[in-house]
Amino acid sequence: MTTTHPFEAEAERNGELNAVGTSAVRIDGIDKISGAAQFVDDLDFGPGLLHGAVVESPHAYARIVSIDTSKAEDAPGVVKVVTGQDFPYNFGMYMGDRYIFAQGHVRFVGEQVAGVIARTHRQAVQAAKLVEVEYEVLEALLDPKEAVADGAPLIHPDLGEYSHVPWFFPKAGTNIAHWRKIRKGDTERAFAEADYVLADTYRVPRYAHCAIEPHVTVGKLDHAGRLTVWTASQSPHTQRHLFAEALAPLGFSHKDVRVITPYVGGGFGGKAGVTMEVIGAAMATAVKGHPVKLRFTREQEFYNTYQRQGVVAELKVGVMNDGTITAVEHTLYWDAGAYVEYGANVVNAAGLSATGPYRVPNIRNDSLCVYTNLPPGGPYRGFGYSEFHFGLESHLDRVAAAIGMDPVDFRRKNAIVEGDELSYGAHMNPSGLLPAIDETASAIDWGVEEQSDDPNTVIGKGIALFWKAPAMPPNASSASFLKFNEDGSVNVSVSGMELGQGYLTVMAQIAAEVLGLPVEKVRVETPDTDRNPYEWQTVASHVTWSSGLAVERAAVEAREKIFDVIHQVYGYEDDTLYLADEQVKCTTDPDFAKPLRDFVIDGIQTEDGTWRGGPIVASGKFMPEFTNANSDPETGQGGHPNVHYTVGACGMVIEIDTHTGRIFVRKAALAVDAGKAINPDLVRGQITGGLVQGLATVLYEDMRFDEDGRLLNPNFTDYKIPTAFDIPDEMIPIIIEVPQPDGPFGARGVGEHTMIGAAPAIANAVFDALGVRITSMPITQEKVAQAVSASPT
Template sequence: MGRDSMIGAWVKRVYDPEKAAGTLKYTDDLNFGPELLHAKAVRSTIACGRIVNIDYTEALKVPGVVKVILGKDRPIRCGIYLKDRVPIAVEKVRYLGEPVALVVAESEDAAEEGAQRVKVEYEEEEAVFDPVEAMKEGAPLVHPDLGNYERVSFVTPEPGTNIAQHFKIRRGDIEKGFEEADHILEESFSCPQIAHAFLETHNCICQQDPVTQEITVWTSAQSAFTVREIIAKTLNLPLNKVRVITPPIGGGFGGKAGVTVEGLCLMAALDPDIKGRPVKLFISREEVLLSSWVRQGWNTKVKMGVKKDGTITAMKVEVIFDTGASAEYGVNPVRSAGYTSNGCYYVPNIWSDTYGVYTNKPFGGAYRGFGLPELLGGLELVVDTVAHRLNIDPVEFRLKNLIKPGLPMCTGTPIQPHALETIIKKVAEKINYYKNEPPIRKGWKRGKGIALAIKAPAMPADASSSAVVEILGDGSVKLLAATMDMGQGAYTAYAQIVSEELGVPIDKVKCYYPDTASHPYDWQTVASRSLWSMGMAIKRACEDAKKQLLALYAEYWQCKPEEISIDNGIVRCARLGKEEPIDEKVQNGFKMPDGKLKGGPIIGRGQFTPPDVIYPDLETGQSPKSVVHFTVGAVGVDLEADPSTGEVVINKIVGGYDLGKAISPFNVKCQIEGGTVQGVSQVLYEGMYYDAQGRLLNPDFTDYKIATTMDVPWEIESFWEETPEELSPYGNRGVGEHPMIAVGPAIGNALYKALGIRIHKQPFTRERVYMANKAAEKGEEDFWD
C-alpha cells in the first residue's frame, strides 16, 4: 500500500525549530574574527542640494578609524531596471538621509563616532515632495540627466521631467465608451509611502580577495543572483568573479529584492586601503526607515462610465506613484499596475496611464502586492461608490461586471479559468453580508464591505529558474534551489515536491540557502512566482534523478524501469519480489550482473522559463500574453467604528483565493492570514510623514505604527478554490502577495457602510475616522483629509 500524496498534505514547516531556538545563523550572526571592519554611513541632512565640501579630518583622528570614503572615489551608478542610483552621493544629494560618506573602522563604536565628526557643507536647492506637483511643468528636476541613464526596454522615462516611468493602456474606443454610458463618475484616492517593517534590518559583509580580486558578499537579500548580476555589471566584472551568499533573512516583503545596502558596503571593501579585509555594514531601524526602500505612495484616479443596468462601458485610470529619489526598481510596480488596470472587471474600452514620479524622498521599490494595492486601493473604492450611486448592491455590481474566463484583460490577454464568482459569493456568505446586524458595542456603528484582488507574477519574459537534486548514500536528498525562504514556507513546499517525486520521506530532504557558487541560477524571489516557476524546475530535476535511478536498478535487477517503484525510501520490484532501501550504491555505483560498476552520484537537474510571454506594446499596452497567469480573490470585512474616538475594530475578516492547487496547505493558510493582518496594519495605522524640509517625522517603531497582536481582528477566516493552472507543476499558482491587496479597500468600503461617508485618503487612522464621522453628521458625502 503506497503512502498518501505529499502534494496537498499538511506538514510541519522546515527550519522553524531552528528559528524558534535561535540557532539559525543570519548575516549579523556570522563571525569573521578580528579582521572584520565596520562601516557607518554619513547621511545628508537636507533633501536636495549640492555638496560644497566634506571635511573628515576630525573623523580620521578617532582611534580605530581606518578610512573615510566619498562618492567621488568610485562614482558608479547602478540599478536593476533603470540605473539612476549611486551608493554614495556624488556632487548632489536627492533626499534627506542619502549617504554622503562612509566611515570604515575597527569597531562599530569607532565608525559611529567617526561618522558623527564628518562635517558636510551644502548649497541647498529647491526640493519637491508631492508627486502630483512634481509632474507639473517647471517643477524642480530630481534627475536632470534622466535621459542619459541606462534602462531596460520596458522602462519608458520622459527626459526633462520627473516621470521615470510611464506605462500606457489603450484598448477599445474610450470616447465611444463614455458616450454609451448613462452615468459617468470620477473619484480619486491616495495613500502615503509605507515601510516594509521587516524584523531584520539590512546588513551586509563584503570582502575582496587581494590576489584574485574576487568579491564575496554575504547579505540579507531576497535574490542572490540579482545582487551578483548588478554588482558584476556595475563593476564590469565576469560573473564568476562575484560570489553572493544569502544566509536566512528575517522577512523581506520586497524590501530586500535587488540591491539595497550592498553597493554601499562594496565601496569600502573595494578600497585599496582596506587590503582584502571583510567589511560589515549594519543599518539601524531608524536608518532603514530614513533611507531604504519603501512602498511607493500613490494617487489613483478613476473615471468610470456605466449604463443604467450597471454595465461598465468605459474606464479611464490614472495612478501616480511617488517613487522617491530613485526609480531603479520602482518602475516595475508601475508597469504591474498598468497591465492590470481593469482590475477584476471586463471593460471593453479602457485608457490607462500609470506613472512613476521622482520626489526628494526615500526611494520606492518592490513591496508585497507590487503595484496592485496602489491600483485596487482606489479602483475597488470607486466600484463601490458607483454601485451605491446606482442603487445597485456592490456585490451584485461586481458579479455583473466580473471578467469571466476567456475574456480579455486590458492588455488583450485572455484571463485563464478561475473561480472568482464562487469566491465572491462565499466571502459574502461568510461575513453575513446581506444581514443587517446591529453593532456588538453600544454606541458604535457597524458596516460590512467587500473588495476584489487580482495579480499576475510581475517578471521579465525570460525570468527562469533552475534546480539540482542529489540523492545521497543514505537515501536522503540534497536540494539546491536559489529561492530565498524568508518566512513564506518555500522550502517546506519544495521538500514536499521532492518527497512526492522521489518517494523519500520528507524529513530526508534538505534545501540549502542560496549561494551563487554552488546553486544553479534563479531570477529572483519575488512576484509570487517561486512555487510555480522554481516548483517546475524542482519537479523536472526530480524526474531526471528518478529516471537515472530506475534505469540503474532495472539493469541491476534485470527488469524494466516501469516495474520499479520507490515508496518511503524503499526501492521495489514486485514481480521479482525484490526491495531494498536506497543506499551508497547511488553514490559509488552499482555492481552490475557482469561484475562491472556503473553509475555514480545521481544528480538531477531541472530548468523552467515561461515559454510564451510577450512584452506589451509600449504605446498601447497590448499583448497576446502579457503575463503568465493571474491569481484572483476577494476579501470581506465586518467592522465597527466608535464615533466618539474614531477607533475601528474588525469583528471578522475573510479572504478567499483561487490558487490552482494548494501544494502546502498549512503555508497557504499562514500566507493568507499573515497577509491579511499586514493589510489591516497598512490601512489602519501605517504611513510615512514628512515635514516641509523632507524630514521623516516617524523614523522608528515608536512613532511608525504597525498592528500588534492586540490589533489583530477578532476572527480571520481563509479559504481557497482550486481551478488548475494549465502550465504548472501541479496546477498551482502563487498566492503570497495577494492576501494584502484587497484588505485596504474592503475596510474602506465597510467604513462607508458604517459611517455613510467615503474617506479618500489612507490610512484610516482614528483621527481621520473621527473627523470623517463628524463630516457625515453634517451631511457631507466625502472626506478628503
C-alpha cells in the same frame, strides 16, 4: 525531460499525492525555534572585522559643494573614509539611475554621501559625525503632481542618458521616468454611452516594510581579489549581478563575486533588488583583506531602503444599468522618489493591470513614474496592486450603489474568468474568482445586517476583490540541483530565499512527492551563489511556481536516471516503474522493491560483478517561454508581459465606535486561489499574515514627511505596526484551488495577494457602517471621527 507535463504524469502515475497538499511541518522549524538559525548579523568574522557607518544628506535636494573627510580620517580607529569620488559609477536594476554614494547631488534626506570604516562600530559612528559636507540647497519636489507640472525643476537632468529595460519609456527633460500606457477600445465613446459614470481621486501614502531584521551586509575583498558579500536579501543572484555590474570598473567578473544569504528576518519586498548592500560591498573593496559590516539602524531602515511608493489615483468608471462595466480610465501618479531603478517596474506592473480583476472592454490606463525628492520607492508586497486596489475597489462599491446593485452581485457580474481578454490583449488564465467571491461573502454573512449591542458602536461589512500577476522580466528564471545521499536522503539546491513563507519546506515537498520520499528526507538550504544554481529573485509571489517547477523537473530527471539504472540491471521498462516508500517499485511485478539507499550512490552490482549507475544527481530549470514585453509604447498592446494572475476576495466585518472613530475588526475573511496549495497550513499563514499587514496600512500605518522632505516617524514609536492586540477577533482563511495548468502540481503564488484586499474592504465597510466615504489612506480612528462629526447625520 518528458514532453508530457510532469504534473499530469504525476497525477497519472500516483493517483494521489503523499507530500504535496499536506501541511508538512516546516523544515526550518527547529533551527528557528531553538535559536540555532543564523541571520547575517549572527555570523562571526573574527578579529579583523571592521565596521561601517554612513554619512547622510540632511537635505532633500542639494548640490554637494565639498566634502572634507580629514577630521574623520584622523579619528581613533578609523581605517578608511570613502565618498562618491571613490565609486563614480551608476547602476540600477531596471534603469541605471542610482549611485553607490552621491555623485555631485543629493536627492533625498538620508542619502549616503560618504562611508566611514573603523575598527569598532562606536568609532565608525563617532567618526561619521566628523565628515564635513558643504551643500548648496536646491528646491525640492515632494509631490508627484507638482513634479509633473510644466516648469518643475528636474531631479534627473540626465534621464535621457540612463540605460533602461526596453519596456520602460522615460520622458527626457521631465521628471517622468516611465509612463506605462494602456489603450484598448474607445473609452470616450463608452463613457458617452454609459448609463452612469463616476470619477474621483484616491490617495495612498508611502509605507515601510518593517521586516523586523534590519538590512545588514558584510563584504570582504580577499587578498586573492575575490569579493564575498553576506547579505540579508531576497535576491542573491540579482545582487551578485548588480555588484558585479556596479563595481565592474574595479575588474570583477561574476565568477569572482559571491553572495551568501543565510536566513532572512522578513523581506516583504524590502530586501529585493539591492539597497544598502551595494554600499557595504563597495566599502569592502576599499579595505582589502578585511570583512566590513554595515548594519542599518531602524531609522535608516525607514529612510534609506526601498519604500512603498505613494500614489494619487484618478479614476473614472462607466457602467450600464444592468451593472456591466463598459469603461475604465485610471491615471496613477506615483511618488517614486529620488531613484526609480526598481520602483519604475512597480509603476509598470500597476499600469498593466489597473482595471482589477474585471472584464473591461474599453480601457485607458496611464501609470506615471514620477521622480520626487523623497527616498527611493521600490517593491513592497503587492507591488503596486495594493496601492491601486484601494481606489478601484472603493470606487466600484460607489458605482454599484449608484445603480442600485449589490456590491457582491456587481462584482460577480463583471468578474474576470478564464479566456477573457486582458488589457494588453492576452487572455486570462484559469481562475477561481467566482468561488472566492461566494465563499468570502458567505464567511461574513454578506447580506445579513448586524446591529451592535453597544449604543456607541455601529457595524459594517465590506468586500473587495483582488488580483495580481508576478511582475518580472519576461525571461525571469529559476534553476535547481538535486543530489542523492548514501541513505537515500536528498539535498536540493535552489537560490530562492526562505523569507518565512515556507519556501524551503514547499520545495522539499515537491521533491519528496516526485521521488516518493518522506519530506524529512529532503534538505533544502539557503543559497550561496557559488554553489547554488540561478534564481532571479524571491519576489513577485513566483517562487512556488517557478522555482517549484525547477525542483520538480530536477526530481523528474533524477527519477528518470533511477529508472534507467533499474532498467539496465533488471530490464523493467521505465513506464512500469514508480517510486514510493523510498523504493523503486514496478507495476508489473508486485514483488519488486529496490530501496533507494541501496544504489543511489554506489550503483547496483550486476551478475558479472560489475556495477551500473552511480551517484544520482540531477538539475532542472524553468523559464517561461510564452511571455514577451514587446508591446506598443502608446497602447500597451501586443505583448504578453504577465505569466498569469492569482485572484481572490476579501471580506470584513467591523464595528466602529462613532465617538472615538476606532475601528474594531470583528471578522476578516480572505479567499485566494492557490491553484494547488502545496502546503495548506503555509498558505493559511500567508493569509493571516497578509491580512494583518494589509489592515495595518489602512488602519494606522503611514510615512509622514515634513515640508523639507524629512521623515518624521522613522521608528516603531510613531510608525505603528500591529501588535498582538491589533488583529481581527476572527480570521477566516479560505483556499480556492483551480489549478494553474503550467504550475507545479497546479500551484501558483499567493504571498503578496493576501494583503491587497484589506484596505478597500475596510473602506467599504466603513461606508456601510457610517455612510461616509473616505478616499485616502490610512483610515485612522481620527479620520473616522472627523468624518462622523462632519457628516450631516
